Amino acid sequence: MRYPENWVNTKPGLDQVVKKLSSLTSLEFKLTDALIGDALILFEHKFRNIGDILINAFTIVTKRDILSICLRELLNPERTFNHYDLFEFVINVIDKPEEKILFQLEEYAIENPMMDVFQDNNGLIPQACTILKYPSIMYEYMLVKFGTKSRVTRYLMKEIITAHIGKAKLIKFYPSLASSVLMDFRWQELDYIFNTYCMAGVPFEPEFLPLVKTCPSDTVIKCLFDGYLSRLFGFKVEFTLSRVDQLPIFNIIPFTHREHNASSEANKEKVEWLNAINCNQYEPITDTFRRHLEKFRSRLRLNLI
Template sequence: MQLVSQILGSNADFRLIVETGFTPFPLNPTFRTYIFDNLAEREDGLLPNGYATASDLKIMARAIISHPHLLDVWKRMGYHEIIADSENAVVQLTLLDLCSTGVFSSQTVAEKLCKLRSIRFPLTDTVIGNVLLLFRQRLSDVGKSLIDGFSTARNMCKADVLEMCLIDLLDPSRHLEQIDALDYIISLIDDPEKRVLSALEKYNIVEGENDPSRSHRFLKYSLVVYRHMLRFGAKSPVVEYLMREILMVHTQLVDTDDADKLRDADNILDEYYAADVPFDRSLFPLFAKCLRAKLIDCLFEGYLPNLFESEVQNQQFMIFQTPEVDVLTSSTQTKKLQQLWLRDIEKCIQLDEFMNDRFRRQAIDFLALCSINMPF
């Protein structure tokens, strides 16, 4: 790093760069989504291994900001990925420097970003998402200027920029752990529920629609994302869509899976159940094959008794009270839903489609209870 600093410092020696053929180390792929306020925290955990470190990247980015023609110099030397490798750092440091001046407005942000576009930085969707995360705790002050600036620089209307930001922030590969930026974008976007659902479907969060048994084994988001989506309400298409993912994941889990992932899956199932999010009846064949007691108990000792307004003796379920199922639009619809569940349970019993005795016992007991208390 000392050599990098010497060559690319505040007085970059272009003669030395050309004569020695100096080019920076290639970029560690991690830095494509790196947020530079985490420098001290993450630098120690990323050994060079032939790649540029975060500190190297910052030095390179500042050299490019001061001397943009370095991009052409390095491209002629064969470093053809220089723009893609340096864009994230250059954009973030440019905006951090601008923010430190106290002159942070839609106009000044747009001017800086347009200048970066003029030297062939594309301002990718990922980079814009990174900037929102960088300023996540200050978006109430600078968010409008950022959105307006990117709208101008990318020649996009504000609504399209907001939707682009939403889609990028909901990319499961981001492993979003803080909700500030996502909450800010959702608060500004038109018809947010529809847009969020569209983004979730874009990333195929619920996999295996035709063959649910091929679903992924663990949750695609951190728990903060699932919790945040409850803002739309238990009967929201967004929440019901995520509940479907949660239930499908549970049907694939076994008790020997990673303990942390099991705990997360159990916790979010508890929370969605407590919020009275309905179970997807179409997944019942998967419930019948579930190997863990958690989901089976949740279904037969919680959701279904509540739907049928009955009680299961010796119920020992979760640490919270069983929630009330919302009143459906009519008693006729309620009875129809009850009949559909009973039909599915009877079908499973007749076909003997069970993977474990616990499900068999609970299904038979529940059906017997309903035949006594809920004659149709």
């Protein structure tokens, strides 16, 4: 199935596309999930104009829930895409998109499973665990679409932080594996997304504190104490990241969340962080972490006086 060069003016109708697909299936050409995913990527730059036709045609011919297949294929980390129109179209027409995106992210184990390796400093850290699993535009789009406090964005932040710490540990403990043009590019991409999420105020989760305690990267620890926690507790933010380019302009419909009591949620998060900081005080920590922790505790004490 191929569109003519002047596809804008000769946009095929639904019946025409259904006929094409039906003729292929009659020749025992199977419309597998992977093939549907390939079609999405093939037409990603045209999806805003022809997405409804493709989706409806696939639904008619296969008699399946094509939208779920589309979302699953789009979130497959083995796929590469360059435009956000695919996500925007599918997310806008499915029910409970945040829940379904989270389900697929968990199915693909996007949150890095290598935390224990990072914490113990044992074994070789796979390079694949030190880079992002998606193109940077996906992280940018999800941040703009769902906002800094959404469950989707917070889930992705866990992947970003873990990969960043994995990178720092790989460079420190296995420097011979850390030099290649490809890895330098992927790490620059990781640094950019990490900086973008931090500057936007996407929360650090207390559960990641044991991992941060052993992080050799001064940047991650400063982002936590001098950036995120300082902002959360109302202290003067004394840390700025390297320049973060302005996010691309996305022509999208922002996802609307239910109203929450921001003050109540902030207070709850403060309590969770104080508990995390005061628990397991005898765990191994880096000198950098100890220095920033002591400084943060001093600021807490001064704030209580």
